Amino acid sequence: MSPTTATDTPYPADSPFPGAPAAAGRCTFLGAGPGDPGLLTLRAVEVLASADVLIADPLTAAAVRSHCPAGVQVHTTTAEGADFDLAKLVAEAVRSGKHVVRTVDGDPGLDGCAAEEMLSCAGDGIAFEVIPGVAQSVGVPAYAGVPLRGTGGADVRFVDGGALLAGSPVDLGAPETTLVVRTTLGQLPATANALVSNGRKPDSALSATLSGTTTRQRTFTATLATIAADLKAARVLPSPVSAPVDPATSVIAVVGEQVAHRASHSWFETKPLFGWNVLVPRTKEQATGLSEQLRSYGAVPQEVPTIAVEPPRTPQQMERAIKGLVTGRYEWIAFTSVNAVRAVREKFEEYGLDARAFAGIKVAAVGETTAQALVDFGVKPDLVPSGEQSAAGLLEDWPPYDPVFDPIDRVLLPRADIATETLVAGLVELGWEVDDVTAYRTVRASPPPAETREAIKGGGFDAVLFTSSSTVRNLVGIAGKPHNVTVIACIGPATAKTAEEHGLRVDVMAPAPSAAALAQALADFGAKRRDTATAAGEPVYRPSERRPGSRRKAR
Secondary structure (H helix, E strand, O other): EEEEEEEOOOOOOOOOOOOOOOOOOOOHHHHHHHOOOHOOHHHHHHHHOOOOOEEHHHHHHHHHHOOOOOOOOOEEEEOOOOOHHHHHHHHHHHHOOOEEEEEEEOOOOHHHHHHHHHHHHHHOOOOOEEEOOHHHHHHHHHHHHHOOOOOOOOEEEEEEHHHHHOOOOOOOOOOOEEEEEEEOOOOOHHHHHHHHHOOOOOOOEEEEEOOOOOOOOOEEEOOOOHHHHHHOOOOOEEOOOOOOOOOOOOEEEOOOOOHHHHHHOOOOOOOOOOOOEEEEEHHHHHHHHHHHHHHOOOOEEEOOOOOEEEOOOOOOOHOOOOHHHHHOOEEEEEEHHHHHHHHHHHHHOOOOOOOHHHHHHHEOOHHHHHHHHHHHHHHOEEEEOOOOOOOHHHHOOOOOOOOOOOOOEEEEEEEEOOOHHHHHHHHOOOOOEEEEEEEEEEEEEEOOHHHHHHHHHOOOOOOEEEOOOOHHHHHHEEEEHOOOEEEEOOOOOHHHHHHHHHHOOOEOOOOOOOHHHHHHHHHHHHHHHHHHHOOOOOOOOOOOHHOOOOHHHHO
């Protein structure tokens, strides 16, 4: 097993770990699970946070790297190329006082290479520990909806497909024993034949799961006798009309009566947006909650910023507003976006102020996301819309100015330079004086990478969520118009009108003007689409798989 260096500054040959502490290091073998980053254990995350050197299997490398310190030295293992001495790397790093974390896909106890590496550490007198992980042979069937043991308590046996094909003696147990077979796509038909040769009936039920626990997961159900033909018919194995999936793709197969439960137990692949690539035209910070919601529906969100936030051209207006906050000029301050909260917070920090400067001032937030940004700042809003999360909803709950109860009649409204006048006009109508201050400017973001632009125009995305008219205009401006197979989802009528003006067909409209409602509306659309295809006995394809030639390319 050979690691390929993934850092820009590898250790010099004469001193691999310069400046290391004198204390002895250690090595941790850590199970990274079968692929889903959410299956990392709490102990695994804790250990990764202290890694100096990370040696990771490729499947889970990105997931484990995200939990490591910024300065960690990263190596990714490969199956070929014996020119790199892994044992030497570990030994030198540990003896230099480094903490080496060797992550293994699945569980280290079921990985033969990891066992050899542990033996090498023991032989070199290197201290190590083992952090178990979710084994692929257990995690993948669970995500496929195939319970390994029923109420009858039948035996479960784990079978190495490679050993079976090599002719090694394999005890498959009684006919009712559930078999969990680890193999590859290319070897699956031969493995099925070998199971029959070893006593299993040809009509034994079989499930085969590719890319298990990830949003690329696909599960096929067949029998030992029919699996090869079924995979060819699905254009997964080579056939005269298909381009196959990589035959080295890992497969976890389950053989036995428990496979019948998949029809009722499948929970992962039946999510409404399972496997959908969804474009979110927002910054990563703005899209965090929305992206998490989309992931809960099985989607793969990709954030593409369409708007960049910059300071106002003339900062004096904001400087006077902050001074007014401190000196008691305002009765209220209203925040209409997370960016407004950030702009005021940055000014506070610039002047050495903190949340205590809001003492005696009533604070309003246009919605829950903005309210949370205030809470993170240490400010609990006094007013958040009870209904619609918008300027109109805020006005519905805003009290009119009362000279008896309100000693000051002025409201500070720090906003973007392109904000609408709805809130200002409504507050004036309620009797308030408004200082409408430009807290930040919104400008069009830089174009995304060429690969992303091609995916947008070529139909590589299944859906795009537009949360404002400006996101429509800016996305088309920096990346081009989404392909006509892409599902267009809009947060409200104004955004939908802008999308239509740009030649887009609007498929989904949020029932309420919030990002959460928009994501839910897209999920409902996906679920209805899936149910319609299932009821008609048709395969469930993602929208991007409907473009010409896409199904062949996808496989």
